[in-house]
Amino acid sequence: xxxxxxxxxxxxxxxxxxxxxxxxxxxxxxxxxxxxxxxxxxxxxxxxxxxxxxxxxxxxxxxxxxxxxxxxxxxxxxxxxxxxxxxxxxxxxxxxxxxxxxxxxxxxxxxxxxxxxxxxxxxxxxxxxxxxxxxxxxxxxxxxxxxxxxxxxxxxxxxxxxxxxxxxxxxxxxxxxxxxxxxxxxxxxxxxxxxxxxxxxxxxxxxxxxxxxxxxxxxxxxxxxxxxxxxxxxxxxxxxxxxxxxxxxxxxxxxxxxxxxxxxxxxxxxxxxxxxxxxxxxxx
Amino acid sequence: xxxxxxxxxxxxxxxxxxxxxxxxxxxxxxxxxxxxxxxxxxxxxxxxxxxxxxxxxxxxxxxxxxxxxxxxxxxxxxxxxxxxxxxxxxxxxxxxxxxxxxxxxxxxxxxxxxxxxxxxxxxxxxxxxxxxxxxxxxxxxxxxxxxxxxxxxxxxxxxxxxxxxxxxxxxxxxxxxxxxxxxxxxxxxxxxxxxxxxxxxxxxxxxxxxxxxxxxxxxxxxxxxxxxxxxxxxxxxxxxxxxxxxxxxxxxxxxxxxxxxxxxxxxxxxxxxxxxxxxxxxxxxxxxxxxxxxxxxxxxxxxxxxxxxxxxxxxxxxxxxxx
Numbered sequence: 001x002x003x004x005x006x007x008x009x010x011x012x013x014x015x016x017x018x019x020x021x022x023x024x025x026x027x028x029x030x031x032x033x034x035x036x037x038x039x040x041x042x043x044x045x046x047x048x049x050x051x052x053x054x055x056x057x058x059x060x061x062x063x064x065x066x067x068x069x070x071x072x073x074x075x076x077x078x079x080x081x082x083x084x085x086x087x088x089x090x091x092x093x094x095x096x097x098x099x100x101x102x103x104x105x106x107x108x109x110x111x112x113x114x115x116x117x118x119x120x121x122x123x124x125x126x127x128x129x130x131x132x133x134x135x136x137x138x139x140x141x142x143x144x145x146x147x148x149x150x151x152x153x154x155x156x157x158x159x160x161x162x163x164x165x166x167x168x169x170x171x172x173x174x175x176x177x178x179x180x181x182x183x184x185x186x187x188x189x190x191x192x193x194x195x196x197x198x199x200x201x202x203x204x205x206x207x208x209x210x211x212x213x214x215x216x217x218x219x220x221x222x223x224x225x226x227x228x229x230x231x232x233x234x235x236x237x238x239x240x241x242x243x244x245x246x247x248x249x250x251x252x253x254x255x256x257x258x259x260x261x262x263x264x265x266x267x268x269x270x271x272x273x274x275x276x277x278x279x280x281x282x283x284x
Numbered sequence: 285x286x287x288x289x290x291x292x293x294x295x296x297x298x299x300x301x302x303x304x305x306x307x308x309x310x311x312x313x314x315x316x317x318x319x320x321x322x323x324x325x326x327x328x329x330x331x332x333x334x335x336x337x338x339x340x341x342x343x344x345x346x347x348x349x350x351x352x353x354x355x356x357x358x359x360x361x362x363x364x365x366x367x368x369x370x371x372x373x374x375x376x377x378x379x380x381x382x383x384x385x386x387x388x389x390x391x392x393x394x395x396x397x398x399x400x401x402x403x404x405x406x407x408x409x410x411x412x413x414x415x416x417x418x419x420x421x422x423x424x425x426x427x428x429x430x431x432x433x434x435x436x437x438x439x440x441x442x443x444x445x446x447x448x449x450x451x452x453x454x455x456x457x458x459x460x461x462x463x464x465x466x467x468x469x470x471x472x473x474x475x476x477x478x479x480x481x482x483x484x485x486x487x488x489x490x491x492x493x494x495x496x497x498x499x500x501x502x503x504x505x506x507x508x509x510x511x512x513x514x515x516x517x518x519x520x521x522x523x524x525x526x527x528x529x530x531x532x533x534x535x536x537x538x539x540x541x542x543x544x545x546x547x548x549x550x551x552x553x554x555x556x557x558x559x560x561x562x563x564x565x566x567x568x569x570x571x572x573x574x575x576x577x578x579x580x581x582x583x584x585x586x587x588x589x590x591x592x593x594x595x596x597x598x599x600x601x602x603x604x605x606x607x
Contacts, residue, residue, distance in 0.1 A: 004512045022354035024316075026343060030512045032485060035339040035438065054512060159507070164349050184530070186480075186507040191373055192348045194594055195323025196418075196496035202590035203503035207476050207529045211505065222350050223604040224372060231597035235590050 001027045001109075002058045003046040006098040006175050009261070010105035011046055013168040014113065014121055017254060020165055021120035025113065030054075033061045042116050043067040046105055048098040050076020072108055074101070099179050102172070102261075128255035135250070135259040139266050146263070150270040152244050153212060157184055162216040162260070163225065164189040166253060169216050169260035173268075180268035181275060190215070191225060194232050202239035213243045218256040290501070290585050293419035294571050295459070298451045298564075304426020305441050305448070307409070309434040312387060314361035317432065320347045320377040321365035324418025325391075327496065328425040329365060330489035331567070332432065332440070335560060338486075340438040349373065351380035358385040361435055365424055367417030369395020372598060382406075391427050393420075416586060418500060421493075447561040454565050458572050467569070471576045473550050477531035481508040481570075487536035490563050494533065494570035501585035502577035535566050 001011040011027045018025035028034065031054040037043065043062045047055045050073035059081055062069050071082045074092040082089035090108055092101055110121040139146060158177060162170040170187040177185035188197065201213060213236065220226060236243050246263070250256040288296070317340075319329025326348055333344040347353065350373050352362060362381035366374040369392040378400060381388050388406040390397050393413055401408045409427050411420050429440045457463045479498055483491035491508040498506040531548035552566050578585040 008513070018355070019353050024343075024353075024355040026345075030485060030488070030510050032338055034337050034343060036342050184480075186509070188507075189348070191350075192322060192326070195326075195371075195591070196499045197505075198499075198590045198594065199503055199588050200499035200505040203505075205504055208478055208505040210529065211478070224376065224601065225350055227601050227604075228372070228594075228598060231594055234597060235593050238593070239590065 001025065001044045001046065002031055002055060002062075003027075004029070004031060004052060004054050006102065006179065007046050007048055007105065009102045009168050009172045009175065010109055011044075012171055013106055013257065014109050016165050016168050016257065017121050017124050018118070020253065021124070023113075023118040023120050025118065031058045033058065033065070037062070037065045037067055039066040041065070041067045042070065044070045044072065044109070044112065045078065046072045046109070047076070047078050048074055048092060048096065048101045048105070050074060050078035050080075052078075056081070070112055072105060072112070099175065124254040128252050128258060131250055131252060131255040132258045132262065135255075136262050139262065143266075143270075146266045146270050149244065149246065149263075149267050150274070153214070153267065154271060154274060155210075156212040157186075157210050158212050158214045158244075159186040159188065160214040160216065161188050161190050161193055162218060163220050164192065165220075166216075166218045166257040166260070169218065169257045169264070172261040173214065173216070173264040176264040176268035177271075180265075180272035182272070183275075190232075191228055194228060198232060198235060201236060201241050204240065213241065215243060215245045216260045217245055217247045218253060218260060219248070219251055220253070287414040290416065290419065290575060293415055294568075294575065295455065297419075297422040297568065297571070298448055298455055300420070300422025301426045301444070301451075301564075302448045304423045305430060305445055307427055307430040309389070309407070309409075309431055312361065312435050313359070314342060314387060314435050315359040316343045316345065316356070316361070317435070318345050318347050318352050318356060318360060318362040318381065318386070319365070319428065320352065320362055320374060320381070322348055322371050322373050323496070324416070324421070324500075325365040325367050325371065325374070325424065327418070327489065327493050328421050328428050329363065330492060331421075331425055331563070332428045334486040334489040335563065336432065336438050336440050339440075340432070341436075344432075347377060350376040352377055352384060352386070356381065356384045356386055358387075360384070360386045361431070362386040362388045363391065363428055363431055364388060364397065365391040365428075366395065366397050367393055367411060367415070367420050367424075369393060369397035369399075371397075372601075375400070389431055391424055418497070443560055447558060447564065450561055451564045451568070455568060458568060463572075467572050467576050470550050470552075470569070470573050471580060473548055474531040474533070474573075474577070475580075477529050477548050479504065479506045479531050479533050479550075481506065481533040481535065482511055483508070483535040484511045484537055486559060487563060487566065490566045490570065491533075491535055493567050494535070494574070497570055497574035498577065500588055501571075501574035502581065503583055504577065536562070 003011040015027035070088040072090045114122045160170045160173040167189045174185045174187040248256040364378050390401045390408045393411040481491040481494045495506045495508040498504045533550045535552045
């Protein structure tokens with residue numbers, strides 16, 4: 001799978017689900033073509049506009065490798081190339097942004113992977129979606145969580161972390177902040193944080209005081225990991241570093257990963273409204 | 285045997301790499317390679333995967349978790365790296381690889397990983413004692429490349445061997461007064477700022493190495509990312525308008541065009557030379573910069589007290605397997 005920018009969240013999400021499921025699905029986040037691609041490999045390019053130069057270059061390279069190319073796009077040059085060369089084209093609806101199209105891209109990707117013999121993502125989504133819809137409804141009816149998190153992150157530079165196999169959630173937070181709030185933000189993954197980053201964060205270096213660590217606690221089912229994160233929090237608190245911990249109670253990791261994305265959109269929209277009150281935003 | 289100083293370990297990097305590339309493991313076939321490790325022991329896998337994924341006949345996948353991907357099986361080669369041999373996550377990855385029936389090779393100086401491998405009949409390539417895990421990278425990169433050569437998925441050692449002499453020359457430059465001055469300039473540019481290190485393509489693992497060395501040696505918060513992920517516009521915007529307390533560090537191609545007006549900007553290289561050589565040079569610059577940042581702050585680069593505190597807490601962890 002090939003995608004860059006906000007669209008890459010959908011491919012990263014598929015890679016996260018596949019990591020847990022047993023199907024070998026690879027995501028190349030920066031458009032580099034792996035050497036092992038062979039004649040007949042199924043390759044998926046996701047580009048909402050269809051005009052991302054990096055992905056047009058990827059398309060050409062995939063054709064040279066004689067891969068079976070599947071494109072998910074709303075149009076642009078990528079769609080024209082697919083038409084011209086007879087590749088599999090799945091057309092996204094118009095009038096979305098690259099950011100807001102991620103949901104529909106995830107759904108389409110699930111269907112495509114199923115048609116290629118890998119039903120894991122559709123199955124995971126079918127189980128998860130009722131919970132995600134309920135979570136969104138509860139956030140919209142009761143915005144207290146959104147408000148509380150927004151109050152905490154206002155005028156801060158967040159660095160968002162999640163476990164590595166749900167990292168699409170942390171990435172969505174980063175990209176939602178970029179787009180909706182207009183402040184820089186960063187993301188990373190656990191437990192790697194504990195092996196290097198924690199040393200920097202535990203130091204009282206004052207130039208980092210405008211930053212806030214955000215930990216998305218999605219239940220992993222790995223008790224050693226949960227214990228390690230609890231211990232990590234203690235070390236950071238002992239060193240006076242602010243950490244915002246956001247718990248997701250869902251036992252279904254796929255649902256919780258999506259719920260974290262929904263919350264990212266809600267919080268970033270709220271903060272965007274506060275920074276630019278006259279801005280016309282889309283409902284997440 | 286006394287532990288070498290960090291300076292000595294940095295100095296030894298190209299020599300360690302050259303020595304390790306001389307290893308000739310037995311050949312084996314595989315349909316994918318997992319490069320398993322955490323922290324300083326993981327960076328070698330990330331660098332090798334970055335350099336050679338575009339040439340390898342099989343997927344090279346870095347894994348930094350408690351288990352390996354569910355799709356791994358008997359034809360998968362798992363290279364499990366832990367300098368100490370006692371890293372919790374790495375031991376769990378070893379168990380997971382063993383359960384999946386993977387072929388396993390461990391790179392370690394000892395600890396439980398060595399014991400488990402020997403018990404289970406898997407190959408152990410010993411690492412020298414008395415090093416900081418993050419500075420055994422020369423050995424780890426070299427041994428990992430030798431293993432990839434041996435499994436026939438990509439022939440990489442020759443390319444690396446071809447640049448080692450030049451890298452040694454660059455090391456000597458870094459330790460000369462002129463090199464010292466260059467390092468000083470970079471450190472001064474980042475003074476009082478959070479370094480944000482950006483790279484493209486295979487340089488991303490080098491950016492990650494910069495970040496982790498600044499985290500651990502200099503005790504600084506730092507971030508890294510790729511140009512494609514942190515698109516140029518957003519980098520420009522924050523660097524110019526929002527954040528004078530951040531310094532943008534660019535490694536590799538595209539760097540010169542990004543955020544030209546950033547208040548603080550360090551160009552490490554511009555991606556115009558041999559990729560592998562540029563990557564190793566950039567990696568070494570990052571190591572020396574992180575050392576100098578520590579020296580200027582008057583702190584000990586070797587000390588990683590928060591990690592020790594965390595490990596102390598983790599030593600109280602219940603045995604969940606038995607619970």
